[in-house]
Amino acid sequence: MASFNCFLLAFFLAVTFSSIDVGLAARRLQQLPPLPKTGLPPLPSIPTLPQPTIPTLPKPGTLPPLPSIPNIPAVPRATLPPLPNMPSIPTIPTIPTIPTIPFLSPPPSTTSP
Numbered sequence: 001m002a003s004f005n006c007f008l009l010a011f012f013l014a015v016t017f018s019s020i021d022v023g024l025a026a027r028r029l030q031q032l033p034p035l036p037k038t039g040l041p042p043l044p045s046i047p048t049l050p051q052p053t054i055p056t057l058p059k060p061g062t063l064p065p066l067p068s069i070p071n072i073p074a075v076p077r078a079t080l081p082p083l084p085n086m087p088s089i090p091t092i093p094t095i096p097t098i099p100t101i102p103f104l105s106p107p108p109s110t111t112s113p
Helices: 002-031
Strands: none
Touching: none
């Protein structure tokens, strides 16, 4: 805990001294005479670029006809083997019912609520 307090004190002193220097620097800047106003230099002129020429496209009627699609040879169909017969599932025997034990009812109360 003591080391934290020492660190906190050192941090507080560092911030205090840095803010003193900043305050003095700001005061010196405020006491300077104003700088002379200078105009902005003129912007350079934009050179003219040559205009590109777009080639003319051929007309739709002058194109050669598209080649015909060649005949694709027939591929033999793949057949799957027949599914095997499923074995029969044995039936689960039923569990016989367990007889219940009759419980006696409590005796009637002698006082009424």
